Amino acid sequence: MDEKIFAKKDIGKLLEELVPEYKFYSPTKIKGNIAFKEITDVKEIELDYLNSKVPPKDVLFPQKEIIFEYRYEGKDVIIEERKDLEDKILIFGVRPCDAYSFKLLEDFFASGDFQDDIFLKKRENATIIGLGCNSPRQSCFCTSVGGHPFQKESTDVFLSDLGDTYLVEAISEKGENLLKKLSWLADAKKADIEKSKELAKQAEESITTKFDFDLVTKVLDENFEHPVWQEISESCIGCSSCTFLCPTCTCFDVLDENDEYNNRGRRIRIWDTCQSCLYTLETSGHNPRPAKIQRCRNRIMHKFSYYPSNYDCLGCVGCGRCITACPVNNELRLIIDKILEIQEKNGEKVSA
């Protein structure tokens, strides 16, 4: 299908057309931060943004999610499964790094003998409209983790911001069908396509943070007990901002929430974090990861060593959120530098 063009001022038209069919999630400003929220009013849409504070992961894997609801009738329990998983979802304006995170999440939740029904159903019913990233931040490093500021993977429709207009491309079948419905879109001119390519090139060049993650994985695998971890975890205060804002973190806790006066309740899952001491604390009092050093290590190992060995890809999309969020500036780039230093030192030893 050919590329189309879509004027930014027509966003209201788009919304109007899609809202009856989809739950329309778009970037919107909440208390000064960009967040992906369900909207119905065009005024809420925020088009000028770098990226959202909390990743759009929370649309498909919200902080608090109901697993099922239950009712007590005497000693009997009646379990009611969720019915809203079939709702169609549209997420507008997802940056390529976050779109790629959907692929990671999908692969993770679908892996193994048990599939996470809740996430996968939602993902299946979601249409992702990606948006090219014209100005990556200094903290972005998507190109090092196999991404690109204009990567189209796991989006359905991809937009490139050309100023007043978006260049629209259908990527998947779902996207093509969506565009067919929007018959009023004009065809793109050759110049527009060229411009989009130019922007992609510029964006890629503007990314200065680059790592060789194959090497990182190798070094991590060999240095689980290295003293560098003490150094890395030293200034960490264990606040877990990094994991809560991470588009690929999936850990959760399961709780029962009761409405005791009405003999009903719901089993929910909420985000949990490996940076919390309670995460692994067992009832007996034993804690396999009792200190910050183990918890810091677990996060890094999980993304850059366990993920590659279990799912054959890095557990990171290079969005840089953990870098900007860390209040004590104990950020990923520094950590990776420190890890790579081990290799350098070892290399020196060998050559000497």
Add this chain to the structure above:
Amino acid sequence: MGLETENKDIETNLREVAKGLLKDKKVDVIIGYMEGTLPMLSQPIIIDSEEDVDKLIWNNLCYVNLAKYLVPRVPKFVDSEKGNLKVGVVSKGCVGRALIHLASENKIKLDEIKIIGIPCNGVVNRQRIEMEIGEKEILEVSVSGNNVIVKGKDFEKEFPFDEYMNDLCKTCKIRKPPLVSKSPDLCVGECEEYSNIVDDFSDIAEFEALTPEEKWNQITEELSVCTRCYACREACPMCYCNLCFVDQNKPVWFGKTTDLPDVFVYHLIRAMHMAGRCVACGACSLVCPMGIDLNKINRKLEKIVKERFDFTSGLDPDVLPPMVDFKMEDAQEFMLEED
């Protein structure tokens, strides 16, 4: 005031003092701040050799409360043979207060640390500036005269420091660590104990005058974005409980979800626990990834404690904190009485 030059002087002096302390073995390690990798941040650093003192910096972005690293002590502060090491703590007023208050709660021993006092003129409210810049990337921050200059790819903006200072710093009277006679600490630069700011809590008066409904709306709106990551708790030097009340599960006191009632209750009880203990460092708000402003609540606590019990936290390690103390004649105007 010329912040930059003043800071540069302090920085040079600080390095000298630190070097001297390490050289004379008066301290084993020093915890201070170093240059951050992002324009609006600084990074805590622990140094134990004289060569590293040049990494120490001092500027208006040093907002982490270093007392956090002493309760409990990070591994580098404990030697496997010598036990607790003597730690030099680069302390602005609120860090010093935190240390002293923690000493009054018997959490640290003042003779095991050395307070290296630094006169502080407030830290930049980075969240407010970031929010005002909005969706643009900040690449450079500098301070010139009374202005914070923020530069990005295609913009440059000045923020008057007086206004874009952290709210708690605006009313802070204790800008240098209070010197406790018992432990002869030292101060980089001159050390007067109080500056003569008159604090009549007028900054929260407007909020206090609102109706309960309006207050509820404002507070819940502020808290609505909370993700329950507990960064506020982890950054707070006074939050050292092994098991926080929100994490207790026998019984489960309060919900752990991000539903409004649960979030509200978490912040309410955390505030309750801060009464008479908050040292007004503002770390809780400054570390919040969502930019929630908790300063108003902290100010209210300060006010209650000041007015009711005439207490300011972190001034004297020998005075009992107000919540473990009592007086027969404490005010009780809030009690129900017969008409």
Add this chain to the structure above:
Amino acid sequence: MTEEVVESKQDGSKKWEPKIIAFLCNWCSYAGADLAGVSRIQYPPNIRIVRVPCSGRINAYFIIKSLTDGWDGVLISGCHPGDCHYISGNLVARRRFAILKELLEFFGIEPGRVNFMWASAAEGERFAVLVRKATEIVKKLGPNTKFEKKW
């Protein structure tokens, strides 16, 4: 919490009645409540009493948990200052109550939701009067809905 609706005897109209949880100290106020009962002094049936060893035992958690659980009001009563069975439990508690009361108000909870009082074992009359007063205050505020979760 299920709302308490009481049918009025006079005209059959249904009226909302507040539910108030009362934490009473074992030594003074609980005995005071007892005395009020024994002396047949009427007080509103809206309160549900929880006996605690001392007002110093009352944690802010109890009070806030009661509110989140849907009680319309919380009433706390202990020995008069100076009369505490454990000498100073109520004095420590008083500081805690003072802070909590002001904080609740600052957070936008109506100040009348949580009430504190002193009543000795000999003050059955005072107990009844103050319970009546607290009930009136809470009744005026209406049901406590701020902590309700969406279902």
Add this chain to the structure above:
Amino acid sequence: MPNPYIPILTKVKSMVSENNVNDIKTFELEFVNNEEYKAFDYIPGQFAEISIIGKGECPIGIASSPTEEGTIKFTIKKMGTVTSAFHNCEIGDTIGIRGPLGNGWPMEELKGKNIVVIGGGFAFSTLRSLILYVLDEKHRKDYGDITVIYGNRNSGELLYRDILEEWEKRDDIKIVLTIDSEEESWTRKVGYVAAVVKEVAPSSENAVAVVCGPPIMIKTAQNELGKLNWKDEQILNSLEMRMKCGIGKCGRCNIGDKFVCIDGPVFSLAELKTMPKEH
């Protein structure tokens, strides 16, 4: 595939207190829907996420053997919120189960081998399942000699007493019971499990040791086995870890890149030695 987070409903059929202190009970659960029982196909050593709906969920090893028809059993010690709620249960209460989860004891690989079962304390539940399975007349011929070494703090902590008595009467299984310190009327062995292992000195020839118990017991027993020339591959452990989902999604039970819930809970000592010491 059905939603793996939805529990199967069962009812408490019976509850038996197992020890003198009365903080360990064995719960017998009967499925509400018999079809679901038929589909609940498990082997010894697997676990299930069991929940009192409204109180929460916890992972517990299945104590019954698939050879015991009709119901499944769990032995639960009163520890945290959920397990305490279990101890407050009444007959007929509804219990949710999700499972069977994890990899059980490798029953196929054990065929033709001698089995040495070493258990300590209340971790004996999945071992009970294993022994019952092996002793069943359908399976007994598939396995070699069976030696059971079971230690406890005192005689009051001994689980499954009636079944142990039955086993002691049989001649195709060797049962060695031990308690930590001497007691009147205790006629069996006294001493820690490791010491008894040394004394019994099971042969490593064509054998597999199955070790389950408190961490210190596991460690010392393994050392003793090592001294008796057992190879790491011959020693099997069942690990415990905090879990929420039991199906490899909630993240917390990882040891290195392995999840205890889906890659375990049974690991050989050889495997454990290649994994980080985070368990």
